[in-house]
Amino acid sequence: xxxxxxxxxxxxxxxxxxxxxxxxxxxxxxxxxxxxxxxxxxxxxxxxxxxxxxxxxxxxxxxxxxxxxxxxxxxxxxxxxxxxxxxxxxxxxxxxxxxxxxxxxxxxxxxxxxxxxxxxxxxxxxxxxxxxxxxxxxxxxxxxxxxxxxxxxxxxxxxxxxxxxxxxxxxxxxxxxxxxxxxxxxxxxxxxxxxxxxxxxxxxxxx
Amino acid sequence: xxxxxxxxxxxxxxxxxxxxxxxxxxxxxxxxxxxxxxxxxxxxxxxxxxxxxxxxxxxxxxxxxxxxxxxxxxxxxxxxxxxxxxxxxxxxxxxxxxxxxxxxxxxxxxxxxxxxxxxxxxxxxxxxxxxxxxxxxxxxxxxxxxxxxxxxxxxxxxxxxxxxxxxxxxxxxxxxxxxxxxxxxxxxxxxxxxxxxxxxxxxxxxx
DNA sequence: GTCTATAGGCGGATAGAC
DNA sequence: GTCTATCCGCCTATAGAC
Numbered sequence: 001x002x003x004x005x006x007x008x009x010x011x012x013x014x015x016x017x018x019x020x021x022x023x024x025x026x027x028x029x030x031x032x033x034x035x036x037x038x039x040x041x042x043x044x045x046x047x048x049x050x051x052x053x054x055x056x057x058x059x060x061x062x063x064x065x066x067x068x069x070x071x072x073x074x075x076x077x078x079x080x081x082x083x084x085x086x087x088x089x090x091x092x093x094x095x096x097x098x099x100x101x102x103x104x105x106x107x108x109x110x111x112x113x114x115x116x117x118x119x120x121x122x123x124x125x126x127x128x129x130x131x132x133x134x135x136x137x138x139x140x141x142x143x144x145x146x147x148x149x150x151x152x153x154x155x156x157x158x159x160x161x162x163x164x165x166x167x168x169x170x171x172x173x174x175x176x177x178x179x180x181x182x183x184x185x186x187x188x189x190x191x192x193x194x195x196x197x198x199x200x201x202x203x204x205x206x207x
Numbered sequence: 208x209x210x211x212x213x214x215x216x217x218x219x220x221x222x223x224x225x226x227x228x229x230x231x232x233x234x235x236x237x238x239x240x241x242x243x244x245x246x247x248x249x250x251x252x253x254x255x256x257x258x259x260x261x262x263x264x265x266x267x268x269x270x271x272x273x274x275x276x277x278x279x280x281x282x283x284x285x286x287x288x289x290x291x292x293x294x295x296x297x298x299x300x301x302x303x304x305x306x307x308x309x310x311x312x313x314x315x316x317x318x319x320x321x322x323x324x325x326x327x328x329x330x331x332x333x334x335x336x337x338x339x340x341x342x343x344x345x346x347x348x349x350x351x352x353x354x355x356x357x358x359x360x361x362x363x364x365x366x367x368x369x370x371x372x373x374x375x376x377x378x379x380x381x382x383x384x385x386x387x388x389x390x391x392x393x394x395x396x397x398x399x400x401x402x403x404x405x406x407x408x409x410x411x412x413x414x
Numbered sequence: 415g416t417c418t419a420t421a422g423g424c425g426g427a428t429a430g431a432c
Numbered sequence: 433g434t435c436t437a438t439c440c441g442c443c444t445a446t447a448g449a450c
Binding site for chain 2: 023024026027103106107109110111113116117119120150152153156159160162163164166167168170171173174177178192193196199200201203204205206
């Protein structure tokens with residue numbers, strides 16, 4: 001099965017990805033995408049018809065990429081504190097390698113109700129993706145009944161981990177400017193936050 | 208000292224505040240502001256010259272309002288766990304009453320380097336506002352040396368609290384749509400998150 | 415102070431030649 | 433498939449009458 005996608009088309013998609021992630025939907029023009037892709041603006045519309053269409057493709061693609069990463073530590077069957085450590089580890093690493101993705105996805109989901117509906121439909125179509133969550137719930141409940149961690153709702157645990165991981169990254173650019181940090185100090189900061197997140201979670205979940 | 212500000216001017220400012228917070232800088236036109244304020248678009252520029260100018264006024268005003276709230280529990284001198292409870296309480300309450308402010312400020316600080324510089328200059332001009340932070344640091348270090356809480360850097364503690372509070376609110380609209388919650392269930396959710404945040408912090412900070 | 419009118423630019427999208 | 437040219441709408445900002 002050969003690849004039907006032309007070079008130009010994939011180049012436009014790549015440029016769109018870069019610019020949408022950097023400047024958001026409203027901050028990116030199809031003209032700018034064309035310029036970055038090295039073609040003219042009409043071609044953007046030739047391949048994707050509308051800007052909205054193109055954005056949707058980029059957004060869903062990035063979300064899937066993120067979701068694939070989120071899944072992994074939720075499924076793995078180990079002792080609960082290893083799972084927790086694994087979650088924090090995997091999520092922090094993903095963020096370090098894709099620092100702008102979380103804000104990109106967050107921003108769109110918060111500001112655009114349509115995007116939330118699209119995502120919801122995506123999950124409805126593939127109900128087996130729900131299994132990841134149910135699997136996670138089961139392992140949390142098991143850990144509780146075994147007395148490994150205190151009583152907590154699985155969604156809360158997910159929110160706790162999410163808060164501590166994502167917030168550090170949302171704050172990173174602000175912290176950098178405010179404290180006048182350079183890149184290496186910023187890496188230290190993020191690494192420091194990772195350790196603190198783990199400490200707080202480990203200690204805060206004990207019985 | 209009488210109020211020099213005309214009704215029209217303050218009406219424009221009020222409309223700008225409402226719309227900027229709802230739809231952001233790029234999503235709001237001076238035409239829309241004028242329409243909402245019940246005047247024509249030229250008046251917006253008559254009073255504030257540029258859109259950027261007007262936005263700056265709104266942004267700095269809202270930030271000051273937020274900062275005034277953040278200050279309060281940091282300054283109060285009580286036992287440390289009361290301080291912590293007070294922080295979570297005050298911050299959650301502010302968010303409930305102004306659910307869109309945190310995102311508004313966050314979004315601008317993240318996407319716009321100019322805004323970060325403006326804010327930094329604001330703090331440079333008023334170095335006594337730093338005192339709030341130093342006061343907080345002192346009380347954290349005191350609590351550590353007295354063995355009330357484990358060893359932790361004050362900035363980390365602030366980040367921990369911030370993460371748990373802000374993230375819940377950023378997620379609120381997403382959660383609502385995904386789980387099909389109505390307004391009253393959303394209030395329950397936030398309230399629930401508040402309790403979990405307190406539990407995690409209290410337990411995670413013990414020696 | 416408040417209005418109308420308009421300049422001048424950029425946006426998305428399409429038509430039509432090649 | 434790729435290009436140029438162009439339509440049409442919305443935007444910010446200003447000029448000038450009242």
